[in-house]
Amino acid sequence: MPAPLPDRLDFRTLFDALLREPQALVERLAQPGHRATGRFVLLAIVSFLLFGVVLGCFAKYEQLWAAPLKITAGLLVAGAICFPSLFIFATLAGSKMSAGQLAACLAGALALAGLLLLGFAPAAWIFAESTDSFGFMGMLGIGAWLIAVLFGLRFLKAAARAAGATQRSPLFIWSAVFLLVTLQMTTSLRPILGRSERLLTQEKKFFLQHWGEQLGQQLKPANAHSTSGFSR
Amino acid sequence: MLLLPLLRPDAAWLERADSKRIARTALTATVSLAAYGFSVGFWRSPLMGGYVAVKMPLLIACTLGCNGLLNGLLGLLLGTGLGFRQSWLALLTAFAQAALILGSLAPVTFFLAWNAPSPDSQQAHTAHSAYLVVHTLLIGFAGVVSNVHLHRLLADRAPSRMAANATLCAWLAGNGFLGTQFSWILRPFFGSPGQEVAFLRPDRMKGNFYQAVWRCLDRVSGGNPELAATLLGLAIAILCLPLLLNLTPKRTSHESH
Numbered sequence: 001m002p003a004p005l006p007d008r009l010d011f012r013t014l015f016d017a018l019l020r021e022p023q024a025l026v027e028r029l030a031q032p033g034h035r036a037t038g039r040f041v042l043l044a045i046v047s048f049l050l051f052g053v054v055l056g057c058f059a060k061y062e063q064l065w066a067a068p069l070k071i072t073a074g075l076l077v078a079g080a081i082c083f084p085s086l087f088i089f090a091t092l093a094g095s096k097m098s099a100g101q102l103a104a105c106l107a108g109a110l111a112l113a114g115l116l117l118l119g120f121a122p123a124a125w126i127f128a129e130s131t132d133s134f135g136f137m138g139m140l141g142i143g144a145w146l147i148a149v150l151f152g153l154r155f156l157k158a159a160a161r162a163a164g165a166t167q168r169s170p171l172f173i174w175s176a177v178f179l180l181v182t183l184q185m186t187t188s189l190r191p192i193l194g195r196s197e198r199l200l201t202q203e204k205k206f207f208l209q210h211w212g213e214q215l216g217q218q219l220k221p222a223n224a225h226s227t228s229g230f231s232r
Numbered sequence: 233m234l235l236l237p238l239l240r241p242d243a244a245w246l247e248r249a250d251s252k253r254i255a256r257t258a259l260t261a262t263v264s265l266a267a268y269g270f271s272v273g274f275w276r277s278p279l280m281g282g283y284v285a286v287k288m289p290l291l292i293a294c295t296l297g298c299n300g301l302l303n304g305l306l307g308l309l310l311g312t313g314l315g316f317r318q319s320w321l322a323l324l325t326a327f328a329q330a331a332l333i334l335g336s337l338a339p340v341t342f343f344l345a346w347n348a349p350s351p352d353s354q355q356a357h358t359a360h361s362a363y364l365v366v367h368t369l370l371i372g373f374a375g376v377v378s379n380v381h382l383h384r385l386l387a388d389r390a391p392s393r394m395a396a397n398a399t400l401c402a403w404l405a406g407n408g409f410l411g412t413q414f415s416w417i418l419r420p421f422f423g424s425p426g427q428e429v430a431f432l433r434p435d436r437m438k439g440n441f442y443q444a445v446w447r448c449l450d451r452v453s454g455g456n457p458e459l460a461a462t463l464l465g466l467a468i469a470i471l472c473l474p475l476l477l478n479l480t481p482k483r484t485s486h487e488s489h
Contacts (some may be wrong), residue, residue: 017303052430116302116309118301119299119302122297122410123299126413126414130413130416130417130438130439130440131439131443136443
């Protein structure tokens with residue numbers, strides 16, 4: 001039986017609890033007045049922004065601000081659009097969590113994934129500065145995200161089980177859906193790694209097709225781009 | 233005496249992960265790696281020896297520094313029960329063990345460098361190749377031994393063997409991936425006979441190790457890098473066999489009956 005967390009959940013307590021005492025955190029989130037959701041969202045936003053800056057260092061210029069914004073917005077939107085299905089699927093799995101409690105857990109999962117991305121950030125920066133290959137940098141970014149989100153989803157699963165969930169398959173399916181949505185975001189919000197005349201593209205494409213096309217491509221030197229529009 | 237507990241750390245070693253212990257371990261690793269590094273670079277020139285004496289400890293410091301947060305997070309999330317400082321000390325201990333092994337061999341490798349044909353001789357390229365093979369084997373041996381010890385240290389602390397295995401594999405993957413790239417950035421270490429002695433190459437931040445390996449495999453295999461990569465993977469798996477065997481729980485006598 002985990003020791004209960006203190007009434008006041010500041011950033012340090014939440015950080016420690018996410019990493020060391022997820023069970024105790026879930027139980028505390030079941031009680032009112034935890035105010036953890038906002039703090040988790042803030043933690044996630046800051047982490048995603050910093051990781052985005054690191055990925056933006058690959059192409060530099062406008063991507064130094066565009067990549068962090070796109071990554072943060074993309075992941076928050078993915079969380080928001082997947083939340084209704086999470087509530088339904090968690091309930092189907094047997095969880096007795098309220099919508100508020102589940103929102104706090106999802107925010108916690110995103111914050112945890114964000115912290116792990118921060119852990120990957122120095123390594124990603126080293127490679128962003130030394131390679132021109134979209135394929136390599138893309139795989140590195142996606143690999144870091146997959147590992148980070150795996151731990152986030154593990155936290156979410158532990159939370160659902162602590163709240164009474166007994167069936168695995170609904171949450172497994174939801175995890176796959178969430179993963180697909182976040183991976184599609186890499187294509188919907190493109191370019192994130194490379195440079196373009198436009199901030200966003202209107203062309204619809206499935207992420208596997210987009211990745212396949214970009215795998216062998218190299219980042220062009222800055223002077224090879226047009227000096228007008230978004231490239232500036 | 234720091235060397236004995238460092239070479240044979242017990243379960244209590246990580247309990248006191250204070251600044252003094254971390255500093256002493258780091259100092260031991262630095263001095264040992266500097267000694268070994270000097271012997272590595274000495275064959276090319278004494279100046280190169282000086283450069284490598286600085287770069288070898290720098291390589292470890294960069295790898296552990298950049299991956300510090302990630303190693304700490306993984307140590308916690310994979311259930312070893314180690315905090316950030318303890319994770320750091322555990323990894324530093326493993327690097328220090330490898331450094332001590334290599335440092336203890338530094339007089340031998342210095343002797344080897346002293347007796348090898350000089351870099352401006354006709355046999356320079358053969359000597360360089362032999363030199364590379366010897367040092368790669370020594371570094372590989374030190375790495376395997378230190379990781380076996382690291383696994384024992386983790387297994388003593390972690391609540392389950394599974395947690396220790398997962399943490400070791402995650403640390404190995406993360407540090408190996410980044411450490412290899414740092415060794416690429418910080419090259420030259422051995423100093424090719426035809427190239428000038430330099431602290432760093434002018435194109436140090438151009439390309440990365442993995443792309444270079446892929447290009448080499450592409451060339452060597454005549455355009456079939458997948459096959460070459462598979463063969464390379466098999467060779468690495470065979471080299472890692474001692475470590476994999478150590479990860480597998482041994483059957484005790486009462487289990488076998």
